[in-house]
Amino acid sequence: MGSEPGPGLAxxxxxxxxxxxxxxVRPGLxxxxxxxxxxxxxxxxxxxxxxxxxxxxxxxxxxxxxAELHTLPQPMRQTIDESFRVNTLVETEVxxxxxxxxxxxxxxxxxxxxxxxxxxxxxxxxxxxxRTTACISSxxxxxxxxxxxxxxxxxxxxxLEVAEIVDQTRFWRHWLAGVGQRLTNVVFMGMGEPLLxxxxxxxxxxAITDRNRFGLGARHxxxxxSGVVPGIERxxxxxxxxTLAVSLHAxxxxxxxxxxxxxRRYPVDQVVDAAARYxxxxxxxxxxxxxxxxxxxxxxxxxxxxxxxxxxxxxxINLIPMNPVAHTPWQPSSIQxxxxxxxxxxxxxxxxxxxxxxxxxxxxxxxxxxxxxxGAPAPAAVARRQQLLVVQSxxxxxxxxxxx
Ligand code: SAH
Ligand code: SF4
Numbered sequence: 001m002g003s004e005p006g007p008g009l010a011x012x013x014x015x016x017x018x019x020x021x022x023x024x025v026r027p028g029l030x031x032x033x034x035x036x037x038x039x040x041x042x043x044x045x046x047x048x049x050x051x052x053x054x055x056x057x058x059x060x061x062x063x064x065x066x067a068e069l070h071t072l073p074q075p076m077r078q079t080i081d082e083s084f085r086v087n088t089l090v091e092t093e094v095x096x097x098x099x100x101x102x103x104x105x106x107x108x109x110x111x112x113x114x115x116x117x118x119x120x121x122x123x124x125x126x127x128x129x130x131r132t133t134a135c136i137s138s139x140x141x142x143x144x145x146x147x148x149x150x151x152x153x154x155x156x157x158x159x160l161e162v163a164e165i166v167d168q169t170r171f172w173r174h175w176l177a178g179v180g181q182r183l184t185n186v187v188f189m190g191m192g193e194p195l196l197x198x199x200x201x202x203x204x205x206x207a208i209t210d211r212n213r214f215g216l217g218a219r220h221x222x223x224x225x226s227g228v229v230p231g232i233e234r235x236x237x238x239x240x241x242x243t244l245a246v247s248l249h250a251x252x253x254x255x256x257x258x259x260x261x262x263x264r265r266y267p268v269d270q271v272v273d274a275a276a277r278y279x280x281x282x283x284x285x286x287x288x289x290x291x292x293x294x295x296x297x298x299x300x301x302x303x304x305x306x307x308x309x310x311x312x313x314x315x316x317i318n319l320i321p322m323n324p325v326a327h328t329p330w331q332p333s334s335i336q337x338x339x340x341x342x343x344x345x346x347x348x349x350x351x352x353x354x355x356x357x358x359x360x361x362x363x364x365x366x367x368x369x370x371x372x373x374x375g376a377p378a379p380a381a382v383a384r385r386q387q388l389l390v391v392q393s394x395x396x397x398x399x400x401x402x403x404x
Contacts, residue, residue: 011147011388013155014327014377020157024110028088028163029058029080030170031203034212040083046076054080059213062174063087085110088164089171095369105171106369109164113140113157114370117168117190119175132176133185136168137366138201139192144226144262146249147389148291150325151191151367154374159197165204169214187222189245190366193262194223195231202234205242218242224289226262227271236278245287245318246275250297251305255396258389259297272309279314285351288317292333292341296393303341307348317345317352325368327377329386330393 029037038051053071057063066081080086089107096103103119118135122128141157142149168190173183186208188194194201205221208214218241225231226247235244248268250256256263263271275286288310292298310317319342321332333341338354345352 011145011385011392013141013145014153014381014385015155015371015374017141017155017157018112018374021110021112024085024088026083026085028085028161028167029054030088030166030207030213031161031163032084044079050076055212058086058170059215062170062177064171064174085163087170088161088167092171094175103175104369105168106373107168107171109140114373115140115160115164115168115191116366116369117172118366119172129184131184132181133187134169134172134183135187135189135366136165137190137192138165138188138194138197138204140370142192142367143196144193144260146226146247146260147385148259148293148322148326148328148330149367150371153326153377154191154367154371159200160192162200162203162207165200166207166214169208169216173214183216185220185222186216187224187245189222189224191370193226193228195225195228195234198228198231198234202238205240209240209242219284222287224287226260227266227268228262229266229270229274232271232274232278236274236281239281241282241284243284243287244275244278245289246271247289247291248272248306249289249291251302251309252396255297255302255393258392258396259291259293268309272313276313285314285316288315289320290317291320291322292338293322294331294333294337296330296397298333298337298341300344303344307345307350310350311348315350317350318355319352320355327382327385329390 034051034055037054038048041048041050050072054069057069061068063069064087066077066086069077069080088110090110091108093106094103101121105117107115107117109115115137117137120133120135122131124130137160139156139159141154142151143156144152146152169183169186176183188201201223205223208216209218209221222243222245224245224247247260249259251268253263253268256268279286319338321338322330324332342352342354
């Protein structure tokens with residue numbers, strides 16, 4: 001194991017890509033710069049304040065359709081509608097979960113592709129203010145194919161446009177305004193690998209953190225990656241204040257090859273080294289996500305390997321019991337096992353949090369609604385996949401016994 005090019009799918013996608021419809025050629029308004037909108041009005045001999053009015057509707061009011069551009073005359077609204085998409089999310093279904101603390105949205109895109117975003121509300125705790133976080137998607141599907149992930153089972157459909165990414169945050173701003181609340185944080189932890197759509201994700205993050213556009217503080221934006229080293233290098237160059245989250249899930253290369261197949265292309269040492277350089281450049285602590293899978297990556301050996309890997313790093317580890325949304329043969333680790341793993345890490349000096357049933361794990365179920373709509377996989381395909389994973393993880397665990 002260890003050196004094939006490309007994301008290197010260890011197990012093939014479970015669900016075949018459904019056919020897509022045609023794309024809407026009108027650009028999404030929220031993907032345009034202020035200058036683009038100004039020139040559009042200028043070309044039509046319209047006063048500059050029209051562009052500001054449109055920007056106010058797009059950013060402050062998070063307008064969802066042309067009818068909401070109410071300060072513009074009706075014929076102009078219509079021309080705008082003919083030239084642009086005020087909202088690239090054609091239709092959105094919202095479902096509540098977790099006693100109303102979590103909302104999941106299924107967004108239909110112009111070509112019929114489905115993506116998901118999740119709103120998570122965290123009440124105030126101690127000195128911590130309440131937070132309302134939108135977990136957004138960067139791609140429809142994902143090519144990385146982590147076997148425990150619902151999106152990973154779909155395979156890759158397509159990259160999202162800047163406006164399709166930004167419109168998820170605008171959707172939740174609009175929705176929250178309806179209940180008198182504000183969005184405080186955005187995490188790129190929905191469907192897709194943000195740093196395999198880096199250009200657009202960085203443009204979207206710039207719009208989300210631009211005080212003249214969406215206006216969130218950069219420290220309130222988290223980009224989560226399964227370890228795309230060139231993408232992390234790009235973040236090091238630009239040094240924004242975004243929080244970098246790295247999905248680690250295993251410290252040992254052989255096991256990480258199975259759990260995060262991208263490890264075959266960007267090995268874990270290089271990923272952690274790049275994350276440390278991001279941390280050194282920005283002064284920001286890196287978050288490491290670690291999905292706890294019973295008997296697979298939650299042993300004392302794994303804890304020790306993780307402690308060694310991150311020793312001396314400015315790191316925060318989040319342990320997340322695996323949400324059993326994908327067709328794997330595995331179970332989530334028990335609370336006791338997870339707590340013991342956390343203690344081991346804390347004793348070795350690493351700041352560690354155990355997440356329970358909320359937050360990232362709910363975001364992680366992203367892909368589930370889209371997968372349901374794509375249809376149930378054939379039982380034989382599920383069985384083959386499970387068998388392959390049993391063989392691969394057993395080989396990786398065997399490698400541990402032999403090498404450590
Ligand atoms: N592709 C990026 C961001 C989207 S996934 C990444 O992998 O970081 C967001 C987070 O949810 C990742 O840490 C991912 O590993 C985690 N996740 C995915 N499936 C999960 C599951 N079934 N249970 C718990 N966490 C999961
Ligand atoms: Fe892709 Fe992240 Fe899911 Fe892995 S965990 S398949 S990188 S979305």
